[in-house]
Amino acid sequence: MKLKSILMIFSVCLLLSLSSFADESPTIKVGLNYGDSAIDGEVTLSFENGFQAGLVADDGTFMPMGFFETTGAVVKASSDTIMVYEGSELLYEGYGGMSVGICPLASELDGEDHIPFTKIGSIKYPEVLQFSANSGKITIINIIDAELYFKGVLPSEVYPSWHEEALKAAAIATRTYTYQSRKGKHSKLGFDLCDTTCCQVYSGITKCQPSTNKAVEDTRNLVLTYNGSLITAVYHAISGGITESAAGAWGGNPESYPYLTVTETPFESYGEIARGHWTKVLHDEDFDSLIASSSHSGKISAPITDIYVSDSTPGYLNNMTITDSAGRSILLRTSSNVRSFFSTLSANFTIGKVYTAEAYASDSAKVITAGGVTDFTAGNYAAILSAQGKETVGGIKRGYFLDGKGHGHGVGLSQYGAQYAAKAGYTYPEILAIYFPGTVIEDYTLMTNN
Numbered sequence: 001m002k003l004k005s006i007l008m009i010f011s012v013c014l015l016l017s018l019s020s021f022a023d024e025s026p027t028i029k030v031g032l033n034y035g036d037s038a039i040d041g042e043v044t045l046s047f048e049n050g051f052q053a054g055l056v057a058d059d060g061t062f063m064p065m066g067f068f069e070t071t072g073a074v075v076k077a078s079s080d081t082i083m084v085y086e087g088s089e090l091l092y093e094g095y096g097g098m099s100v101g102i103c104p105l106a107s108e109l110d111g112e113d114h115i116p117f118t119k120i121g122s123i124k125y126p127e128v129l130q131f132s133a134n135s136g137k138i139t140i141i142n143i144i145d146a147e148l149y150f151k152g153v154l155p156s157e158v159y160p161s162w163h164e165e166a167l168k169a170a171a172i173a174t175r176t177y178t179y180q181s182r183k184g185k186h187s188k189l190g191f192d193l194c195d196t197t198c199c200q201v202y203s204g205i206t207k208c209q210p211s212t213n214k215a216v217e218d219t220r221n222l223v224l225t226y227n228g229s230l231i232t233a234v235y236h237a238i239s240g241g242i243t244e245s246a247a248g249a250w251g252g253n254p255e256s257y258p259y260l261t262v263t264e265t266p267f268e269s270y271g272e273i274a275r276g277h278w279t280k281v282l283h284d285e286d287f288d289s290l291i292a293s294s295s296h297s298g299k300i301s302a303p304i305t306d307i308y309v310s311d312s313t314p315g316y317l318n319n320m321t322i323t324d325s326a327g328r329s330i331l332l333r334t335s336s337n338v339r340s341f342f343s344t345l346s347a348n349f350t351i352g353k354v355y356t357a358e359a360y361a362s363d364s365a366k367v368i369t370a371g372g373v374t375d376f377t378a379g380n381y382a383a384i385l386s387a388q389g390k391e392t393v394g395g396i397k398r399g400y401f402l403d404g405k406g407h408g409h410g411v412g413l414s415q416y417g418a419q420y421a422a423k424a425g426y427t428y429p430e431i432l433a434i435y436f437p438g439t440v441i442e443d444y445t446l447m448t449n450n
């Protein structure tokens with residue numbers, strides 16, 4: 001195998017740079033290392049067959065200048081010039097100030113589904129990696145076909161074992177979100193999206209699975225639109241049986257996002273998931289630390305004497321007034337304000353006063369509760385009438401009890417909800433119609449205003 005001929009390896013990158021056909025998906029630029037995370041030093045790359053090196057034009061077009069049969073290379077920066085080494089041998093040097101592209105070579109021995117990659121650490125990046133140098137620091141951007149990017153992203157958003165209709169709904173939401181946020185917050189840095197939760201978690205093709213790949217292929221180029229424009233396809237983990245509106249979560253005019261409304265989702269069995277149904281007890285000291293770490297620091301202080309919600313819509317809480325014993329109060333206007341203040345998984349909860357006893361014993365104690373004598377374990381709380389066993393139970397305190405559902409802001413698609421809907425027999429267009437009412441599924445490449 002050492003005599004692998006040049007003819008047996010070939011470039012997939014030339015095709016990439018020439019792919020401007022009408023029904024071809026666009027190219028996405030993903031920022032991997034930039035700004036504070038730009039690499040100070042060198043980057044070690046590994047390959048299956050070798051790589052092509054060349055220049056990357058400002059529009060992202062890769063212009064290969066040479067290819068190298070090697071399994072490893074090191075990218076270094078000198079001031080604003082990128083250099084690629086194999087050991088001490090300089091293989092390729094960029095022109096000062098210009099980006100250098102590296103694209104892995106494929107082999108004829110590869111299976112049909114195999115996607116060639118460049119490895120950085122344990123992460124496999126397909127297609128072009130763009131390296132640029134600024135004062136010796138290396139910025140890395142992955143330039144890839146959008147549909148391949150979606151295959152890379154989807155396994156970080158959903159479980160590949162989920163129902164195929166749920167995976168297809170998630171694929172369309174991810175694709176819509178990506179196109180809608182392209183040329184957004186990171187465009188000044190020269191890429192479309194970053195690879196963290198700030199945008200969407202992306203680790204190349206490392207996590208690709210056949211099921212999520214298929215969901216992307218089966219929905220190729222499909223996006224959600226409202227009145228002919230891409231929607232803001234927000235999503236969250238679990239809604240807890242009801243979604244939140246964009247205006248409820250973040251304020252603003254409810255008519256701005258008519259497809260992000262409160263929707264009941266009775267098929268969502270959130271109680272089966274740990275994050276889907278949760279409880280929390282807050283005492284005076286907890287309120288003091290919540291207040292101190294909020295934007296309302298110093299405006300009120302425990303003890304809290306009243307919590308009042310003027311919002312009458314079910315589910316997520318907003319317009320909540322919290323009053324202290326001195327009569328001072330704060331207003332949490334949106335459900336994201338509520339979630340942030342209480343530091344809870346979601347703002348979909350009920351809240352009420354409760355009296356708790358804390359068990360100081362190492363194991364457990366028996367207490368008389370409203371429901372009779374029950375075991376009471378340290379760390380757990382129960383509403384009690386009185387305590388029994390003076391050594392082990394004490395510290396009866398007044399507090400607030402939160403009974404919560406769901407995880408996330410609750411707006412748009414519930415990822416677990418899509419899974420439960422799929423298991424209940426809904427197809428992906430039906431699932432998307434539930435979570436984004438009034439929207440239409442369209443082919444992005446056929447939209448005139450993309």
Ligand SMILES: [Zn+2]
Pocket residue numbers: 186193194195196197198199200
């Ligand atoms: Zn980002």
